[in-house]
Structures are given as structure tokens and as C-alpha cells.
Amino acid sequence: MGTRTIGIIMNGVTGRMGTRQHLIRSIVAIREQGGVDLGNGEFLMPDPILVGRNEDKLKSLSEKYSIERWTTNLSEALSDGNNVIYFDSQTTSRREKAIKQAIEAGKHIYCEKPTSTSLEGALELAKLAKEAGVKNGVVQDKLFLPGVMKLKRLLDAGFFGDILSVRMEFGYWVFEGDWQEGQRPSWNYKKEEGGGIIVDMFPHWRYVLDYLFGSVQALSAVAATHIPERVDEEGQTYKATADDAAYAILELENGVIASVNSSWTVRVNRDDLLTIQVDGTEGSAVAGLRDCKTQHKVNTPKPVWNPDLENTIDFEDQWEKVPDNQVFENAFKIQWEMFLKHIDQGENFPWDLLEGAKGMQLAELGLKSSEKRCWLEVPSLEV
The missing domain is CATH 3.30.360.10 (Dihydrodipicolinate Reductase; domain 2)
Incomplete structure (x- = not known):
């Protein structure tokens, strides 16, 4: 019983959608409520590390929302075994390469859509995740x-x-x-x-x-x-x-x-x-x-x-x-909590990278x- 933490790499949260919906209204909101209620007396607390290319924006977000960890070095974040989830809300053209890195590092994947700029690329991500045995999900907020x-x-x-x-x-x-x-x-x-x-x-x-x-x-x-x-x-x-x-x-x-x-x-x-x-x-x-x-x-x-x-x-x-x-809670927050329960408790989460490929x-x-x-x-x- 009590609270456990789960490390989440959040790449691209300096963008409009990443900041407003995924960081502030989802992860920060979950942290402020005391974590995700697992229903057994335990709570799962997100421990994010903010990743991006702009040091000033990352530092500002971390200070404003009391998030201790941030970096401009994705490889460094991926090498940390405490980080078990990789989340991507970068521009679409950058997403495929970063997700491949994260899969190779053994991280579970959660990302925005489109998952790639092409169907071929989206299917490859689904295939790589399946072969690596990592859990994966795609944002389906509507x-x-x-x-x-x-x-x-x-x-x-x-x-x-x-x-x-x-x-x-x-x-x-x-x-x-x-x-x-x-x-x-x-x-x-x-x-x-x-x-x-x-x-x-x-x-x-x-x-x-x-x-x-x-x-x-x-x-x-x-x-x-x-x-x-x-x-x-x-x-x-x-x-x-x-x-x-x-x-x-x-x-x-x-x-x-x-x-x-x-x-x-x-x-x-x-x-x-x-x-x-x-x-x-x-x-x-x-x-x-x-x-x-x-x-x-x-x-x-x-x-x-x-x-x-x-x-x-x-x-x-x-x-x-x-x-x-x-x-009714924030649509992004609802799905974040579902995905975190999927990772930690094995609860059903049907919206995987293959479903994301269908969109592309x-x-x-x-x-x-x-x-x-x-x-x-x-x-x-x-x-």
C-alpha cells in the first residue's frame, strides 16, 4: 500500500499540445491529485523528465510546475533505467526516429498521432514494438x-x-x-x-x-x-x-x-x-x-x-x-490514466501502434x- 513512482520521458512538451494537454492538464493534474488510483490502496505517481531542444523553455516549465528533471539529451534520458515509458508529442517528422530509439532502449511507448509521416513508417513502428515486447499506445483523445x-x-x-x-x-x-x-x-x-x-x-x-x-x-x-x-x-x-x-x-x-x-x-x-x-x-x-x-x-x-x-x-x-x-475529466488525462494502468496493472488498452497506423x-x-x-x-x- 502507498505510492509508487513511474518514470516517464516526455519529449516535445514545449509545443502547444504537449504543454497544455499532456503536461499541464494530464501529468501535472495527476501529480496534484496524488497519482493514479490503482483501486487497491496504491497510487502510481508519474515522475516525468522533460525532453526538448530549447533549454529555456524546459527550465521554465520545470520551475513553473515543480518538475525536477529535464534535459536536451534524449539518449541520456533513454539510458536511465528508472524511466520506463517514452512519450512523444514532437512534430510528426521527428517522431518515428525517436520512437525507434526508445523501442531499442526497451521503453514502453505512448505517443501522439500520426505516429509517422507514412503508413510504411507507422507499420514498422508497430512491428518493432511487437518484436521488442514493449507495451505501446497512441493518443485517441476524441x-x-x-x-x-x-x-x-x-x-x-x-x-x-x-x-x-x-x-x-x-x-x-x-x-x-x-x-x-x-x-x-x-x-x-x-x-x-x-x-x-x-x-x-x-x-x-x-x-x-x-x-x-x-x-x-x-x-x-x-x-x-x-x-x-x-x-x-x-x-x-x-x-x-x-x-x-x-x-x-x-x-x-x-x-x-x-x-x-x-x-x-x-x-x-x-x-x-x-x-x-x-x-x-x-x-x-x-x-x-x-x-x-x-x-x-x-x-x-x-x-x-x-x-x-x-x-x-x-x-x-x-x-x-x-x-x-x-x-467528465480532461480527455487526454483520462487516456493517460488508462495507459499508466495498462503499463502497471496490465489493464486493457486497445489503442496501440497498429491502431495508430490505421489512422495514417x-x-x-x-x-x-x-x-x-x-x-x-x-x-x-x-x-
């Missing part, structure tokens, strides 16, 4: 958003009857960087640096669709670069070489059709930056990041198409909110479909 968890509750309750279709809308307007600073880093718009909304978001859509509605069988996609020039962090104009919007139709198992629009060039006129509408024979639901609303078939209005008459139905008012019924597979097929203007089958993957 599954643990409150709105999506409420949607899963409806699915588990059989609310929809037979599911017919899924409509996903994601995105917002990212400023070009000239008269107003952009909200995303410039590398997101450079194909040569691993940028593009398909590579960034299709790995998310793969696990959301697979886990909630059924495995993706085929897709047709169109990628676009709507804004051809942007201005970077130094005020320099550059050519956007990566897609900033993508429009896809996907066939899922059981005949479900999913339409997925992803865009950094859209102004939001919906409930949230991400909305997922599910239509079934018995009812429908729309989930956002935090909320979820439903409309059962007995509460469905009966509109009649007549453009010559004013519409008298308030369609928005016809939906009911799904209650919270529980306390969908991204590559999406780009290929757009280039070839064709439907593509999604073959099964294994290592």
Missing part, C-alpha cells in the same frame, strides 16, 4: 470528449435503432497571418514538413468511426488548398503546399455512410467546432465537444417542402440535451483518392 462519451452512451443503449448515416463537420477559420496572426503553426500548411488537414485529422476520424460506428471499408475524398499563400511566424509570406480542407464520403461496415468535412477555411455556424450527427431508424443525435442532443422518432416534426410559405417549425427547439450524469493508412488513402479522383478500398492491416 473518444474521451464529454460529447462523444454521451454519444457512446446512446449507442450502447441502442437509442438509434439501425444506424443509417453519420455526418461530421470539423473546422474553423484559421487566419492567414497577414492582418491577423494565424492560430496554427505555419508548418501545418507545408506538405514537405508533414502538414495538411488530411494528415492531421484523418487519423482522428479513423478511430472515431471505427470505434463508434464500424470499421471503414472504402472512401472517396477531395483535398483542397483554398488559401494559396500565408504569412509565417516571422512575418514572411510563403506558399501553402498542403491541403487546408478535405471533403470525404466513407463506407462503413453494416452499410453505414459517413460524410466528413474538415476545413481550416470555414466560418462556424453550428453548435461547436466539431459536430457529429448520427441518424438512425429510431432516432438521431448531434454531439459536439461537450454536449449531445437527441431527437427520437416520436418527437420528430413533419415538415413539408413549400418555398412559397414561411417555415413555422423551430427545428433547433425540437432537440433534447443528453444530461451529464457524471463528472486512411490519410494516405484520402490523399491518393483526391489525386486519382476515385473510390478506394481500405484493406485490413496487420503486423
